[in-house]
Amino acid sequence: MRALVYDPDTVRGVRFDELDEPCPTPSQALIKVEVASLNFGELAFAARQLRPGQVFGKDAAGVVVRAAADGSGPPAGTRVVSFAGTGGWAQMRAVETADLAAVPDSVELGEAAALPAAxxxxxxxxxxxxxxxxxxxxxxxxxxxxxxxxxxxxxxxxxxxxxxxxxxxxxxxxxxxxxxxxxxxxxxxxxxxxxxxxxxxxxxxxxxxxxxxxxxxxxxxxxxxxxxxxxxxxxxxxxxxxxxxxxFTVSAPFGPGIAYLLHLLERGEMDSQIGWRASWAKVDEAVEALLGRRILGKALLEVT
The missing domain is CATH 3.40.50.720 (NAD(P)-binding Rossmann-like Domain)
Structure with missing residues (x-):
């Protein structure tokens, strides 16, 4: 699979790589990622949080392709949004079911992807x-x-x-x-x-x-x-x-908080405040704009 990984030797600290698909643990669901979002902190402080070659990404939304083996979480085919420390900027992501939530039919996946970390x-x-x-x-x-x-x-x-x-x-x-x-x-x-x-x-x-x-x-x-x-x-x-x-440090499990925010989105009582959205092929542009404080709100990457 393709993924965006941390590389301190590149200008913006990120590059594409080809990696094996993640192998989920029994309590994890495997997700085909469609949209990921960027967070200022994970880019500005990547050297503190990631090892070279590790996959970026706290936030990712997509579709469950393999449900958790322990029976927790949603079944295959469910649209979900997830929050974890790494692994979101990839075509496939394995994530704990306690840290994801099902996305209502009326909520677009990009709107959902903006929610988790921020x-x-x-x-x-x-x-x-x-x-x-x-x-x-x-x-x-x-x-x-x-x-x-x-x-x-x-x-x-x-x-x-x-x-x-x-x-x-x-x-x-x-x-x-x-x-x-x-x-x-x-x-x-x-x-x-x-x-x-x-x-x-x-x-x-x-x-x-x-x-x-x-x-x-x-x-x-x-x-x-x-x-x-x-x-x-x-x-x-x-x-x-x-x-x-x-x-202050955010603490897991994240699923209940994400579900509440999705509920607000579904009712039109919250705005995801998406300020930038494009293909992940333009990740360098997104990183430069976010770190340069030229984006109001959230930046999204469409994963292909």
């Missing part, structure tokens, strides 16, 4: 904040995949969502997704916030701590800035920060 991360992060009804929640890096899902989900939970983006053009569509306020550049909220969902890191993360109201929390989700975070706790105290900061 959508489930945003979902779990919003839930980690706790009740946000009527509370102010800041989403930094709101123009990216996780950010655009976080804006939608926090607004759906009743939060007053403040979306922060690096440049004005990156804010396109965020108001329609539920952002009550939009900040650009280094602008900070005028009033304190209950929660911060930070996808940027660096100075943005450091400043977030001083924005919290008593009992508030900053969740460090992503590191789009790729800059070190140095927190001056004395400055945070002087600014009256009263909360805490936590590292």
């Amino acid at each position: 959508g489930v991360t945003a979902l779990q992060a919003v839930r980690r904040l706790g009740p946000v009804l009527g509370r102010r929640v800041l989403v930094t890096g709101a123009s990216g995949g996780v950010g655009r899902f976080a804006v939608q989900l926090a607004a759906r939970a009743g939060a007053h969502v403040i979306a922060s983006v690096g440049r004005p053009e990156r804010a396109e569509g965020l108001g329609r997704l539920g952002a009550a306020e939009i900040l650009t550049g280094s602008a900070l909220p005028g009033n304190r916030v209950f929660g911060v969902l930070d996808n940027v890191g660096g100075q943005v993360l450091a400043e977030s701590l001083g924005l919290l109201e008593p009992g508030g929390v900053v969740l460090s989700i992503g590191w789009a800035s790729r800059e070190p975070t140095v927190i001056d706790f004395e400055e945070a105290r002087m600014r009256g920060g009263h909360g805490r900061i936590e590292p």
Whole structure:
């Protein structure tokens, strides 16, 4: 089968290769992949996450060609979307049935493929904040995949969502997704916030701590800035920060979260925010655009 693998010796770190089809374990389904999605983190930090020659891809949607031998999961012929650490950017993928969900007939596979890593991360992060009804929640890096899902989900939970983006053009569509306020550049909220969902890191993360109201929390989700975070706790105290900061990592099983997001898509209550879509033959173009922050939302590869 053809697959896109990590190669640190190429310009963009990715190349095509011919590999054997994966051999599923008893608890895994074998999927013929039709659409995969890209995530900023898996590209920007590939050297930390992958070995040379390992198949890229957390997100992939397609059709089950072999059901799990242990009887779990959907039968052959079912359209599904899946989330795992690797293996999604290939013609065939073996994935744990606990980490996939059946795609409703009314949901297009590309829309579903955009959901797993970014959508489930945003979902779990919003839930980690706790009740946000009527509370102010800041989403930094709101123009990216996780950010655009976080804006939608926090607004759906009743939060007053403040979306922060690096440049004005990156804010396109965020108001329609539920952002009550939009900040650009280094602008900070005028009033304190209950929660911060930070996808940027660096100075943005450091400043977030001083924005919290008593009992508030900053969740460090992503590191789009790729800059070190140095927190001056004395400055945070002087600014009256009263909360805490936590590292956030998405956790398995992923299937239930994906299924919930698919339900929202099916009902027209969520938008996948697809900003780029083309054949996987154009993967270099996709990687360059995503890492260059020229894509609003998600980028999709059509696997042939």
